[in-house]
Amino acid sequence: MTDLSDIRREYNKGGLRRADLPANPMTLFATWMGQAREAELSDPTAMCVATVDASGQPFQRIVLLKRFDDNGFVFFTNLESRKAQQIAANAKISLLFPWHPLERQVAVTGQAEALSTAEVIKYFMSRPKESQIAAWVSKQSSKLSARQALESKFMEMKAKFAQGEIPLPKFWGGFLVRPSSIEFWQGGEHRLHDRFLYTKEASSWQIDRLAP
Template identity: 55%
Template sequence: MKVDIAGLRNEYSKAELDVSTVDESPFKQFEKWFEEALNAELLEPNAMILGTSDGAGLITQRTVLLKAFDTNGFVFYTNYNSRKAKQIEQNNRVSLLFPWYGLERQVSITGSTERVSSAESLKYFLSRPAGSQMGAWVSHQSSVITSRSILESKLEQIKQKFKNGKIPLPDFWGGYRVIPDSIEFWQGRPSRLHDRILYSHVNNEWKIERLSP
């Protein structure tokens, strides 16, 4: 490889972050940054890297999409038979990472997970385009398939099956809520002396601290 990977670097100088200026609520601080990511027209600002591990300690990561957040936590949806879901059932501790490179920012979250209610899953499912609804029925997520034509054939079967009515919520599909116990806001700064503000949930309160970069 001819590219000098070791020499790839940028100075970060777009913004700064301090304990004295962040909101006392990590959720309000996240909302502020999320709105700024939206306004900056970043690609998929609700994309987040979800890290899970099974009972034996095998760690896997993938990108999922945030579909709701409030003071109760951060919600995403998936197939309950997927690898991520199986790992969550063994170990409900997970991590999330929002990589907002265009703003020289990232937000990392750790916490525990719980399934959202069937009513909440149904409400979101019905808001999806019909193609996405059918896709949830077609894919046995994380299972091995021999070709894409299998998916396309199953899609045609699902189209025929539900052509005369609403597409129901699959019983194997729904949401998870990540209930955070730590949320770190990272802002890139010059000379790699980045700003890191950590919110830790201790005794039902959020403790705010600055971390060394």
């Protein structure tokens, strides 16, 4: 077994205090997302999305956040993918934004609900043409005999859609994650990290400090 126990560092980029917290967690999330973008982090919108299968086995993968507001967090995916099938059976979901260079994490729990076709079309048409074609090509999470098969299918579909707009695949869509809790984690010296948990209660949010 490889021993990694000696890998450690101090977290000293600043703290998070109760007096500085807004009543709405999405206000703080917007501030932190803006600062992550200003810091020019690689993929600041990348989030780990966790779902659970019918046996209770959790799965995680990195997905890009495409929009957020007071209602929640939006991402898009192939509706035949493993994550989408698991969401269809169990809509409970969690998200994690790992902004390590800023010594921050944001963890979200909530329920995923399918977006309307109109919302999906609006986003799909904004994607680069190659990304639209890729959506048609990939049967996400299915087994492939070789990468060449995927590339050949891409070229085939590229030729097919060479003229005109690319239609929305019936198997492609998106989800809105409505949060029930949002935790903000800010690294602190001597492992005395600052953690604040927002929990949804009716139309307001309960805020609690958690031990690190």
